[in-house]
Amino acid sequence: MDASTAASDFALRAAHERFTTSPGMPSGVRDLVAESWRRSARCGVPADGSVLPSLTTPARDLRAYRHAHPLAVALPMLREVLGAGATDDGHVFAVGDADGTLLWVEGDTAAIARAERMHFAEGAGWSERQAGTNAPGTALALGRAVQIVTGEHYSAAVHGWSCAAAPVRDPRTGRVLGVVDLSGGPTIATPPALAAVRAAALAAQAEIARAPASQAGDAVRLRALGRDSVLLECDGRTHRLSPRHSEIVLALALAGHGVTGDRLAVDLSEREVPASTLRAELTRLRALLGPRLLGSRPYALLRPVRTDYDEVTDLLAEGRVGEALARYAGPMLPRSDAPVVVEHRRCLEQQVRGAVLGSGDHRLLRRWVDADWAADDAQAWATLADTLPGGSPQRAAAAARARALRLPTTVVPQAGRHAAGLQRCRS
Template identity: 50%
Template sequence: MRAEVAASWHRSAAAGVPADEATAPITLGDGDLRSVRAQHPLARVFPLLDDVLGQAARDCDATMAVADEAGQLLWVCGSGAALRRAESIGFVEGSNWDERLAGTNAPGLALRLDQPSSVVRGEHFRHAVRGWSCAAAPIHDPASSRLLGVLDVTGGDEIVVPQTMALVRATVRLAEAELARDRLVARDPAEHPGRPAVRIEALGRNDALLSVDDDRGHTGRMRLSPRHSELVLLLASAPRGLSGDELSVLVYEDEGGSSTLRAELNRLRHLLGETFFGSRPYRLLSEVSGDWLAVEALLASGDVAGAVRAFRGPLLPRSNAPGVVRLREALTAQLRAAVLHAGQPDLMSSWTRSAWGADDYEMWTRQRDLLPPGSPLWALASGQLARLDDEFAG
């Protein structure tokens, strides 16, 4: 058995997925399904996905499915016969194929690994699915790289050929290109008032990704070093600028880093240029946006669901710079508190599904308490609490 499949089996078993369960759980009823589909960014490109991959699936008596980032199938299409067969394993709209609920499968594995994945017949964790094969690839927001969902094709032996995965991946690229085109067409000129602009992506990344636009037709993207990532993030969080001494305190855990800091700032100034970087005090001379700032804004507006979707992980997670640690812990704590206060099991599920929330005992407990005992998510929460109890006891 392939290593990634074996690891998925272990995760499925640890989550308490019954191998003899016939169908996947339904986590979106009809009303919720319509609402989630209408608001999901992939709704814009579903006609394209259906035209390209959906038609190919119908031609070979297979099914095509589009799931959201939680593993919930938002759209399932295929020939009538294929759809009827898929119903027998619960491969229907509204069902959840997160591997912790449905066992090892291609959509769940693609979401877990954030990479194209295939699962062939006996590699499935549940017995009922072992007559099927599937190939899936994740779909990302072209601007933020945020995971939006997954595209899957499921069928019989005809799926187990290299051309299937190639077609799935090509269709994903078409969809992402269409999303990027829409963003360019819809961009509001008022958002670009004649000043240079900088966008920083630092959530869930150890090195920030910087996008720059000098408002004269020159744009670019660059991956910053860990130290430059810290400096840019701290300057972006202090619009009025920071002195060298203030930066030194925020960057270094002990004293004595001032000479090194000056050298790093000089290199950063050379990298960004005078259009974007100023001194006395040190500051960014541009319109600044950042993915963590967007999360803060969403929380401030009360859009907890939007903040959860935008939060791709802790801020520069490996940084030990005191100023970054303070920002990281504050944002994570603020988001966590908002999720708990919102009292919505789906938001809590998004939190506990993540690497940073998987061991959050309070969140699992609150999630379980809000769910009906018959819900598959209730069983998942109970199983995870039992796991944590065992680990704490050990």
């Protein structure tokens, strides 16, 4: 290390110490670094390096995840462009996903051993919120190539390193797929290193564009009506999702576009959902579905999605009430209390119910009241009685059922509860 480099390194470490001992507006560092330090502090990352990034993905799951990741097709090219040079120069070459999880870490054997001591290893999370200011994490946070040198890292455990990284985007959608990184000694803190990762990211995007597209035209099908968990059909496979994963996938499908983590948390619960809890659920879901289906930044389903909810609403819009009722298998995820599910569940039930009651067709009305979820619908029973011929025993029975359901709740408690629910739906 020459004298000027040593002086610069000393100045950066002094600035870091000032910020960590007297938090405020960082001085003596680039604006990019100062803003990243403030983000890192808000996330609670220890600046003293006492807590290292965690290994977020087990090795068994990581193998399957890497195989399915879009950057896998560009890995041979990236190894040729960056990996060989990293090995020769005593550096580390890494590829991470859009959440900052390192998928591949390769290069000089001694450098890899040093990197592993600070958990810069395959399966570890190096986003800013997990590791503080660092080139892969900050490149993902900003959506552009960055270079972070020695004391600019927020965690003191990384002060002996310099790194340069650039995000890789899907050439078709522009969505960030991951990040490429070079980490090592002083020669990484130079313009050629930053230019190298920029060029590698662009080359990776070109490689992805040339690769055969996956079955992107094949829609994913979701079935959620009358079920406590979603059935997701994709590429000839059917996944029965857990209740929480069902709510997440359904929330993304109903949104029809990408949503932020904060928005998704509000959609899923009226209580505050810790960001770490939501990220963990999405990590597990992505491991199940694969990165080609579940994207992040923002969170979204990356394939066309068709739900049984959509099918029913489309049929109702076309006035095909009988077919809509036949497709309506029941309330959507009836046990879920996720606000977005409750809202759409009530809305669809109201639409179907209104169409059936307004049809004047006694056969549709009979099918409605015969269903478990509408058996206590007093107005539907009364409407059925009105549509049946006078003097019909069925008409008399329907009218009697309607009168019984309208008795006080102390006599027919279930009817009262259902009527209250219907009233809330109408209000």
